[in-house]
Amino acid sequence: MVTTRPTLQGTFGMASSTHWLASQTALAVLEDGGNAFDAAVAAGFVLQVVEPHLNGPAGEVPVLVAPGDGRPVRVLCGQGVAPAHATPAHYTGLGLDLVPGTGPLAAAVPGAFDAWLVLLRDYGTRSLEEVLTYAIGYAENGHPAVERVGATVESVRGLFEEEWTASAALYLPGGRAPAPGALLRNPALARTWRRLLAEARAAGADREAQLEAARRAWRTGFVAEALVRAAARPTMDSSGERHAGTLDGDDLAGWEATYEDPVTLPWWHGWTVCKAAGWSQGPSLLQQLALLPDDPADWEAYGDGTRGGDGYAEPNAEQLHRLVEGVKLAMADRESWYGDAAGAATVPLDALLARPYTAARRALVGGAASYELRPGHPGGCTPRLPHHVREVASAEAAADAHRPVAAGTGEPTVGGDGVTRGDTCHVDVVDRWGNMVSATPSGGWLQSNPVVPELGFPLGTRLQMAWLEPGLPNTLTPGRRPRTTLSPSLALRDGVPVMAFGTPGGDQQDQWQLHFLVELARRPLVRGGPDLQGAIDAPAWHTEAFPGSFHPRVARPGSVTVESRVGADVVAGLRRRGHRVTVGPPWSEGRLCAVARDPGTGVLSAAANPRGAQGYAVGR
Known part of the structure; x- marks a missing residue:
């Protein structure tokens, strides 16, 4: 590889x-x-x-x-x-x-x-x-x-x-x-x-x-x-x-830093993924994982004959379409349900991660790209989106235009044009x-x-x-945390920690981590350990089809930005499904870091993102 x-x-x-x-x-x-x-x-x-x-x-x-x-x-x-x-x-x-x-x-x-x-x-x-x-x-x-x-x-x-x-x-x-x-x-x-x-x-x-x-x-x-x-x-x-x-x-x-329990989700190959609670966007990764088939063999069955480029095992057009649509559904729930205004314990994570709910959400993924922001009804509750979100989504869907962003605002990240403007x-x-x-x-x-x-x-x-509109999970509230995009991760096997990973990237953090986990799960072992570097190196993507977390909170419904190393037939397949695809530079998506440990042998592994010529793994 x-x-x-x-x-x-x-x-x-x-x-x-x-x-x-x-x-x-x-x-x-x-x-x-x-x-x-x-x-x-x-x-x-x-x-x-x-x-x-x-x-x-x-x-x-x-x-x-x-x-x-x-x-x-x-x-x-x-x-x-x-x-x-x-x-x-x-x-x-x-x-x-x-x-x-x-x-x-x-x-x-x-x-x-x-x-x-x-x-x-x-x-x-x-x-x-x-x-x-x-x-x-x-x-x-x-x-x-x-x-x-x-x-x-x-x-x-x-x-x-x-x-x-x-x-x-x-x-x-x-x-x-x-x-x-x-x-x-x-x-x-x-x-x-x-x-x-x-x-x-x-x-x-x-x-x-x-x-x-x-x-x-x-x-x-x-x-x-x-x-x-x-x-x-x-x-x-x-x-x-x-x-x-x-x-x-x-x-x-x-104020002082405090501890709390992670939110967890059992996933493929016996892994359990751990994230911070609903004051962060971390549970959105768990929702995205829960929207995938329970059996990885069922995931491999999706396909339309397209392949990726560069010999990497990245998703074909149908699989990538389903990943992107899952991101949209998870992020719509994030906009409607995540926040700390009434305390993070009020975020209905049990309902959002429950099998009946995720099965119903998975059924919403059809053959064409969705241009709507579709939050769900966990536990039968009615979702509420900020007025700004509804206005931005409507305006952007009609005009497909970027609002100007003042220099220095927001969290530095990769734009919808695929150009890197920084990270965290x-x-x-x-x-x-x-x-x-x-x-x-x-x-x-x-x-x-x-x-x-x-x-x-x-x-x-x-x-x-945070929002200035009252009554939302992420309304600006004295003494409460603004919902953050920062989203480190840990994975366990049989209750034992086996991998720590994460990435910069604002709203893209849990998209790139989704891509990393799916890639890692599909790859053969390297010298008996996980192919961390291969999963990090594989051509990556992101969508901005939901309102951004940072000022001025723009959205690009239907958008998908992919690295140019993604196969041309995959890009064509996405466009046939109605996605607005931007092809960015070949090494522009993702900033992942990862370390791992095999509990049976004690062998340690590490890898880092080559994009930007800055991230490195070291060890012995």
């Missing part, structure tokens, strides 16, 4: 992430005696330095945790909530009908820093100084900038130079954006972390006491004070006006003791808000994912 690189195998430890420096950092921590959780935290902090256009310290991170000692899989929620004063009435009183895509009005309580430290406290073994030393080194001494950093800065150059001058000072020194390979430094961020370490050491020699001291410094100390000042400063945002945010000291002091981040780690972790950090990227000069990083913008 032709792949861009081999699936790595070993017995000591494996890491895969969206940047080679983060992957190598994770391995260095393992080599130094740390476990997978120590390694993931260190890699997460490095990602904040080397991918500042994709995540930052004031962003968010959901984490799936699988201890190797038999303790259950847990979800660590690093998604902060809406501030106490972030009410729909406040935003509509400013003349807004959507939360802006940039600026302090879109800032939730930052969640990533606290989540990383809680993970380190509860499952790790290293000190904060030991895991932060790698990120501090890259921030102080510099790291070679990847291509997209400079391109991202150029896309918001005017905003930086005219309005966000602190960001210009960091990312446009001398008026020049970072050139690919040029050393990019962030001394203010390094100073922030060194000051946090000083406050940690002042708490004494106990590791946990030091971590708690650093958490306090973030939530109530010098970091919180600087973030509150930044939020209160009127700032130009994507609405074209200057607005102050709602984040205050009480919001920061009153991901990291997976497995160690020799069987510990496994999957995390998708994002938010607080350099184009989201002005850099806080004394800290070296900006606030995030996750509130843009």
Whole structure:
């Protein structure tokens, strides 16, 4: 099987992430005696330095945790909530009908820093100084900038130079954006972390006491004070006006990362897939999997004689048609039922994943592409969609037009034209003791808000994912989480963790993970292990047939974007079924990372996405 690189195998430890420096950092921590959780935290902090256009310290991170000692899989929620004063009435009183895509009005309580430290406290073994030393080194001494950093800065150059001058000072020194390979430094961020370490050491020699001291410094100390000042400063945002945010000291002091149980679904070959609950889009992957036939042999029976290109075993036109239609049905349910406004426990996931419901939904997939947004009636309940969703779906179906998207708004991802405009981040780690972790950090990227000069990083913008219309599962609600697209995954066999995986990509994350799982399930083993790299390399696709999660919430009914490596006969077959197919560049879809462990032999595997020439897996 032709792949861009081999699936790595070993017995000591494996890491895969969206940047080679983060992957190598994770391995260095393992080599130094740390476990997978120590390694993931260190890699997460490095990602904040080397991918500042994709995540930052004031962003968010959901984490799936699988201890190797038999303790259950847990979800660590690093998604902060809406501030106490972030009410729909406040935003509509400013003349807004959507939360802006940039600026302090879109800032939730930052969640990533606290989540990383809680993970380190509860499952790790290293000190904060030991895991932060790698990120501090890259921030102080510099790291070679990847291509997209400079391109991202150029896309918001005017905003930086005219309005966000602190960001210009960091990312446009001398008026020049970072050139690919040029050393990019962030001394203010390094100073922030060194000051946090000083406050940690002042708490004494106990590791946990030091971590708690650093958490306090973030939530109530010098970091919180600087973030509150930044939020209160009127700032130009994507609405074209200057607005102050709602984040205050009480919001920061009153929130901390928490654990919860995953949502699970048994699937092919004895796998059970684990996701975060309905405050995320994670269950949409489970719904998509549940819409497939129960027996993989029945899936293979679908076909119309078309084949894919490049010798890969990707779906034929009929199978791909069914996958895309399943995405539409799952995402329609996401729009109608997912959210945290009344608490994530109110999302009817049991009903949405029940066999009678999924069987009825599966029957809706016909021979032609659907152009409708069709949420279901789980438990006999009536779905409700936001007015904006109905208006956008109707307008886009009639005009098939993209609304203009302001530079810097939304979550960086791959567009409907197949052109990469960025992504977010991901990291997976497995160690020799069987510990496994999957995390998708994002938010607080350099184009989201002005850099806080004394800290070296900006606030995030996750509130843009919530609606201002009252009474919806995802209505903006103080103290509640905006529904997030961030969606790491774990897979079990016979109750034992066997694989951690995930991808950047906003609304496309669980589409690309669906593609990965189906590909992986259909492929023969490689040297006795799963063909992770082959499944990642296979030509991929996505649809934007539902309203996007990010400002300005556009939709493209009937759309499918495929890589040009997909066979021409598959493209023709999709078009015969009524899909509006865009053929994108050959290596443009998907940003997957994955690690795996065979519980019987202890053999570890890892692979990473070659697209963008940035993601790497390492291990031994």
